[in-house]
Amino acid sequence: MPGFCDGIRDANPVGDFRPLPLLEKPAVYMDNVKMRIFPAIISAILFLCLPAFGQDVRNIVIDPGHGGYETGVSLENTKEKDFSLALAKALSERLKENRKKADLTRTVDRHMTIEERSASAESHRPDVFISIHAADTGRFTFYISRIPGAEASGADQYAASGRQREFLEQSRELARTMADVLKEEFKLDAALRELPLGLLNSMGAPAVLIEIPFRGLDPEGDLTRLSYAIAQGIKNYEQQ
Amino acid sequence: MNNNSRTALVLWAIFSVLFIAGIYGGYLYFSQKAAPEGEEAASVPVSQEDTAFLKVYYPVGGSLKMQERPVPRKSGPSEEALKELFKGRETQGAVAVPRGVKVNAVYKGEDGIVYADLSDEVKTNFEGSALDELMLVTAIYETLSANNPMMADAVILVEASEADSIGGHISIARPVGRGVLGRGRRAR
Numbered sequence: 523m524p525g526f527c528d529g530i531r532d533a534n535p536v537g538d539f540r541p542l543p544l545l546e547k548p549a550v551y552m553d554n555v556k557m558r559i560f561p562a563i564i565s566a567i568l569f570l571c572l573p574a575f576g577q578d579v580r581n582i583v584i585d586p587g588h589g590g591y592e593t594g595v596s597l598e599n600t601k602e603k604d605f606s607l608a609l610a611k612a613l614s615e616r617l618k619e620n621r622k623k624a625d626l627t628r629t630v631d632r633h634m635t636i637e638e639r640s641a642s643a644e645s646h647r648p649d650v651f652i653s654i655h656a657a658d659t660g661r662f663t664f665y666i667s668r669i670p671g672a673e674a675s676g677a678d679q680y681a682a683s684g685r686q687r688e689f690l691e692q693s694r695e696l697a698r699t700m701a702d703v704l705k706e707e708f709k710l711d712a713a714l715r716e717l718p719l720g721l722l723n724s725m726g727a728p729a730v731l732i733e734i735p736f737r738g739l740d741p742e743g744d745l746t747r748l749s750y751a752i753a754q755g756i757k758n759y760e761q762q
Numbered sequence: 763m764n765n766n767s768r769t770a771l772v773l774w775a776i777f778s779v780l781f782i783a784g785i786y787g788g789y790l791y792f793s794q795k796a797a798p799e800g801e802e803a804a805s806v807p808v809s810q811e812d813t814a815f816l817k818v819y820y821p822v823g824g825s826l827k828m829q830e831r832p833v834p835r836k837s838g839p840s841e842e843a844l845k846e847l848f849k850g851r852e853t854q855g856a857v858a859v860p861r862g863v864k865v866n867a868v869y870k871g872e873d874g875i876v877y878a879d880l881s882d883e884v885k886t887n888f889e890g891s892a893l894d895e896l897m898l899v900t901a902i903y904e905t906l907s908a909n910n911p912m913m914a915d916a917v918i919l920v921e922a923s924e925a926d927s928i929g930g931h932i933s934i935a936r937p938v939g940r941g942v943l944g945r946g947r948r949a950r
Binding site: 537587588590591594595596635636637655657658659663665715717718719720721733 | 773885886889890891892893896926927928929931932935941942943944
């Protein structure tokens, strides 16, 4: 099939995938050299082409930003901590309608440290991690992780922050697919930034922090549209 | 001696006593004031030797803007520079700098790590995006580093305690140079 595997290496590094044990085992029973090579070739083809069948996204963890005394930005009567929790709950409902498992790092108005959020998210073993924030701007901003420099990520006490390294490309792709849907739905610009955010750096899964603009949309009235658009972005990412 | 002469004599005596008392009082007053005048003059900044020019990094938009600010030599240069940074919101357009932040103390540990102890307003008055918060943390780090060349790294404390973050995005639980910015040196 021409072009079937085009671009696979760019979007999904080969190192992200596990070997296929069922295709390695038959070699034990085969004496013929050709019969050993044949399954290896099939195995290699499947190994390289597996991403073409889509991402495996079953568990999604949603992190509503801020909480408790940490209110985040405020616009008139809307506080970022309340908005992010409301949107996270709405998004969770949309994902469950799509037969996904969705968990929240917090379900009530309480403060959590970055480490507590990370531990809570990791306990659900996410396939995708989304952190929801808001900003007093007029465009969507998508943040993905930037791992601090080589000196900082060496074998020392700070090395734990680098788990995101092998998922950076997938995180970028997830951000891009969600941005496409939100831009189309709300006719607003979207920006992608890489920042050394401890929460994202510690995630062992594709991870994106979204800042929803308080200007240019109605934070409360557009909650349902926002949740549908983000859920659609995750669905599009899964189908790529 | 008639009455008029006697009255004139008494008045002259009173005037003389008052005159002498005035001269003596004036002598005491001016002699006491003259002594500490030299000491007081020494404590007032009179020359440029009492002024330090410190590098302060202000977060403006998505980048840092460096300015050299003249400040009187009172405490250490890092502390004075940080105070300048937190004064800078109005004049520099540095909207990511929260209002009313006090620099409680700046001190250096034996391992070369500089600790900046800030008042709680740095958390309660911060309102900004993840990028704004990163720029503020970077401004604090660069301001400390520029005025303390031997600094190995920097830790931001809030009311003398370790803090999770300033605004909920960027972790400051560890030294920010290596933990966030990838810039610090290995502590000795």
